[in-house]
Amino acid sequence: MSGHSKWATIKHKKGALDAKRGKIFTRLIREIAMAAKSGGDPDKNPRLRKAILDAKAENMPADNIKRAIQRGTGELPGATYEEFNLEGYGPGGVAVLLDLSTDNRNRTVSEIRHAFTKGGGNLAEAGSVAWMFHKKGDIVVPKSAAKEDDLMNIVLEAGGEDLKDDGESWEIITDTHAFEAVLEAVKKANIKPTASEIAMIPQNYIKLEGAQATTMIRLVEALEEHDDVPHVWSNFDVDLKQLEEVAS
Secondary structure, three states: OOHHHHHHHHHHHHOOOOOOHHHHHHHHHHHHHHHHOOOOOOOOOHHHHHHHHHHHHOOOOHHHHHHHHHHHHOOOOOOOOEEEEEEEEOHHHOEEEEEEEEOOHHHHHHHHHHHHHHOOOEEEOOOOOHHHEEEEEEEEEEHHHOOHHHHHHHHHHOOOOEEEEEOOEEEEEEOHHHHHHHHHHHHHOOOOOOEEEEEEEEOOOEEOOHHHHHHHHHHHHHHHHOOOOOEEEEOEEOOHHHHHHHHO
């Protein structure tokens, strides 16, 4: 099924995205600051509320969170970041959609283009692949944490859209407006998600095997390691065992 939830599960297991705590904090601080641009009150700013919860989950000190918010609202000086998207293709013609946040757009685009070329893909024109994705709430729960019928009842009662079987995990799909309510309902049932975020979910998936799968996984890893890339979305699907082997 979904290559997205498989990838999220592996990242959670081995910390592939942010192996060092300093790097985790750097990304979280930037996200808090960017979110705070739309308002410094988390009760009125869902994005900021989620960023703060993510930071607290990583045991970020409250003072760090406060300063990040103040930089975003302009109360404290800080770098000015621009948010934008890039689109491209990976091995096998799979679609790749990137969220970026940078203080130097030209440098970042050049580095991302190089990563695509090195990874067997290429950047594409705006609009080339974005139409293949829908913005949704995405919550991944290990199968060992809940029975399908019980979880389905929780999800539907809280306003979720779908529950999908992804091998070792359940993938809960929600409308963006229902995401927080569904996530809270899952947690209240003493079910701990392995991943939860507002994600760009592909309409369809392309199965990759062998060398193409390995090359694609390496490309995603390289893109996610870039400091200016908060999120990588793609419509590739691979065997979970191969994903674990390459990501190890």
